Amino acid sequence: MVEAARRALGPVGACLPVSFTSAPPVDLLRAAVSRLDSAGYRATWTNEVIGKDALIQLATLLSASERMVFGTCIANIWARPAQTMHAAAAQLAQAYPNRIVLGLGVGYPEQAASVGQEFGRPLATMRDYLDRMYTPTWPPAPDVAYARIVAANGPKMLALAGELADGAFPAGLPAQFTAQARRVLGPDRLLVVGLSVVSDIEAARQSVSARLGAPSYASRLAELGYSARDIDEVSDRLVDSLVAHGNPTDVAIAVREHLVAGADHVTLLPPVGGEFRAGIERLEEVGSALANLDAARAGPSARLR
Secondary structure (H helix, E strand, O other), X not given: OHHHHHHHHOOEEEEOOOOOOXXXXXXXXXXXXXXXXXXXXOEEEEOOEOOEOHHHHHHHHHHHOOOOEEEEOOEEHHHOOHHHHXXXXXXXXXXXXXXXXXXXXXXOHHHHHHOOOOOXXXXXXXXXXXXXXXXXXXXXXXXXXXXXXXXXXXXXXXXXXXXXXXXXXOEOOOHHHHHHHHHHHOOOOEEEEEEEEOOOHHHHHHHHHHHOOOHXXXXXXXXXXXXXXXXXHOOHHHHHHHEEOOOHHHHHHHHHHHHHHOOOEEEEEOOOOOOHHHHHHHHHHHHOOOOOHHHXXXXXXXXXO
C-alpha cells in the first residue's frame, strides 16, 4: 500500500485554498482540480472542519480528473465516528482504486467540544480512534485497502503513526523535522509533508509570527536548533526554512529540501483565508517549476543510510 501510494502521489501536490468564512461552489472546485491537473500536479488535497466534510468533497471531485490522486489534510476525527470514517474511505477507494489517501488529525479541543465530545489526551485519543476504525460493523465496510496517515508534528505522534497507520503528515516545520520524521518512521512508511506557500518574505514572516503564538510551536523549533533570537525576531533564516516564498524556482528549491530530507510527497498549502481563484493561479505558476522533482526522491531506504 505504501509503495502504491508513493507511485500514485508523485513528489508534489497541492491543497485547495482554504476559507473559514465561505465554501466555493462545486463547479469552481472541479474547475480548480482540472487546472491543477493541467499544471502537472498529481495529487490534490482538501481540508476539513466541523461542518465541512472532506470525504464528501473528495466524492464530488474525483470525477473531475481521470488520474488525479486525492487526499485529506486533514480529515478531522471529531467529524464522524471511527467506523464511519473507515467505511466512507473504503467505499471511495473501491470506486476509485489507488486514488485515495486518508489523512487523519486529532484537531483541537474546541472542535471536540463543538460536537459534545471530550478532547482528552491527543495521543491516547488518536490511538483509540485508529484502533476503532477497523472494528467490525454490520454490514461490513468494503474490503478495500487505502493509505491512512496521521497528522503528526511531534515524535510521539510520529511513532504512533508508524505503529498503527501507513505513515504521517507533518506540516509547518522545517526540513530538519522531515529528516527526524523519516528516522522515526523508518523506510516502510509514507511521509507526506505540508509546506506553506506565499508570495513574498513579508507574507511569510506574518504567517510564521502567527504560528509562534502557540508556545508548543516555538518549543518545537527550539528543539530543532533555532535560537531564541531566531524565534523572538522571526529571523529570515527561520522564515526561509518554514515557508516557501518568492518565484516558482524558489518554491521548487524549498520542496526539494524536504524531498531530500526524506519526504515522499510535499503538499503545497496556500495561505488560509486567501481568495480562492488567486490561490489556484499561484499554484499554477509554481507548477511550471516542479516538473523535474522525481530525481530528488532517492527513496527512503537510501536516505536513511
